[in-house]
Amino acid sequence: MQIAVDAMGGDLAPKAAVLGAVLAAKEAQIPSVLVGKSEELNQELSQLEDFPRELITIQEAREVVEITDQPAVAVRKKRDSSIVVANSLVKKGEAAAVVSAGSTGAAMTASLFVLGRIRGIARPAIAIPLPTLNGVTVLLDAGANAENDPRDLLQFGIMGSIYAEAVLGLASPKIGLLSIGEEETKGNKLVLETHRLFKESNLEFIGNIEGNDLPMGRCEVAVCDGFTGNVILKFAEGMAAALFRMMKEAVTESAWTKMGALIIKPSLQRLKDRFDYSEYGGAPLLGVNGVSLISHGRSDAKAFKNAIIAAANGVKQDMIGKIRTAIEERNQEEDDV
Numbered sequence: 001m002q003i004a005v006d007a008m009g010g011d012l013a014p015k016a017a018v019l020g021a022v023l024a025a026k027e028a029q030i031p032s033v034l035v036g037k038s039e040e041l042n043q044e045l046s047q048l049e050d051f052p053r054e055l056i057t058i059q060e061a062r063e064v065v066e067i068t069d070q071p072a073v074a075v076r077k078k079r080d081s082s083i084v085v086a087n088s089l090v091k092k093g094e095a096a097a098v099v100s101a102g103s104t105g106a107a108m109t110a111s112l113f114v115l116g117r118i119r120g121i122a123r124p125a126i127a128i129p130l131p132t133l134n135g136v137t138v139l140l141d142a143g144a145n146a147e148n149d150p151r152d153l154l155q156f157g158i159m160g161s162i163y164a165e166a167v168l169g170l171a172s173p174k175i176g177l178l179s180i181g182e183e184e185t186k187g188n189k190l191v192l193e194t195h196r197l198f199k200e201s202n203l204e205f206i207g208n209i210e211g212n213d214l215p216m217g218r219c220e221v222a223v224c225d226g227f228t229g230n231v232i233l234k235f236a237e238g239m240a241a242a243l244f245r246m247m248k249e250a251v252t253e254s255a256w257t258k259m260g261a262l263i264i265k266p267s268l269q270r271l272k273d274r275f276d277y278s279e280y281g282g283a284p285l286l287g288v289n290g291v292s293l294i295s296h297g298r299s300d301a302k303a304f305k306n307a308i309i310a311a312a313n314g315v316k317q318d319m320i321g322k323i324r325t326a327i328e329e330r331n332q333e334e335d336d337v
Contacts, residue, residue, distance in 0.1 A: 001315060002057075003308045004095035007036035008064045008082040009102025011298050017101070018044040020304020025055035027305070030312045033095055035059045035086040061085040067297070071105035075113055083107055087114035090290045097291035097311035099282060101299040108144055111285050111292040118320065120327040123148065124287030125156045125226070126294065127163055128233055134217030138164045138173075142283065143230035150193040153177070153223050157203055158326050159286040160221040166317035167284070167310060173220035176209035178228065184208060190225065201330075281306030284314065286323065291315050 003024075007017040014036055021032035022045075029052075034041050038060050045056065063081040065074045075084055083102055087110045089095035100107040108124070117124060125141035140160045141148065148156075157175045164173040177195055179187040184195050186208060198205040209218055211232070224232070251257045251264075281303055282295035291314040295307045314320075 002031045004086040004089040004098045006082045006086045006100035007034040009100045019301035022051045023305040024308040031055040033057045036082040065106040071109040075109045083110045096315040099293045099307045101295035107294045111288045115288045115290040121287040128283045132217030139222045141226035141229045142233045145226035148225040153194040154197045157223045162322045170220045174204045175221045176219035178224040179208040281310045
């Protein structure tokens with residue numbers, strides 16, 4: 001169950017990656033292999049005490065894919081980069097999953113090039129857990145593709161449903177299709193044709209949902225094309241940050257509001273935690289032939305720890321095998337028609 005961690009990826013690398021791996025080892029007994037420049041990784045480990053050293057190993061990788069690098073070119077030319085080597089360990093069976101907080105494009109490209117796609121999957125999808133009133137909704141695709149066809153979106157629904165159930169523990173997740181209205185006649189050509197495919201499937205499809213249904217938690221899996229999903233994700237991140245900033249300004253504007261803030265501080269902290277991306281660790285790249293988690297670029301040790309735990313859960317629950325079986329069954333149904 002060794003998890004390959006791209007220890008050189010992310011704004012806080014390698015410190016956050018190293019500490020996150022140590023926390024996962026201490027709290028969940030999950031072994032990690034830290035991939036990157038060994039002298040830097042050993043330096044970070046030397047500053048830590050009292051951790052299960054037998055669960056932490058290092059794999060040398062001399063190159064780093066920078067955020068300014070063009071992903072496809074960097075992955076092809078920097079074969080000894082931490083993100084490529086980490087994926088190669090999974091490909092060779094020396095690690096069970098890969099976690100990276102580096103460039104999203106590079107992480108996605110490396111997993112696609114090295115691990116390949118699950119047979120029958122046309123395009124992979126980034127699945128983002130979004131906090132809602134009812135818990136969490138998985139949004140996909142959140143940016144792996146700029147354009148999609150109806151068959152892609154149907155596969156997103158299949159993969160998102162399996163991830164929501166196997167890793168997030170959401171029983172019988174309901175699937176909603178993002179559109180401009182609940183009626184099945186609403187939407188562009190892509191949405192109309194996708195709605196038909198979902199309706200003919202045996203998935204827990206509840207029909208079209210609108211943007212305001214997302215934060216209300218009307219469904220556990222929300223499907224859309226990658227362009228739309230990425231816009232929604234960035235808007236949600238910005239709105240959450242703006243709301244918390246406005247709340248902070250409101251509760252500190254006078255002595256009376258500051259007193260009130262002290263009273264409700266625990267509740268505000270719990271609310272903030274629900275919107276904290278580090279609680280989920282990372283977003284799986286669904287559709288590649290291996291468990292690959294892409295974490296936020298600003299991931300701290302807590303985020304890396306949770307990403308490693310989520311990756312291990314994906315392996316334990318045989319997420320890839322379940323997706324492979326579901327896609328094979330769906331393709332067989334199409335062949336029989």
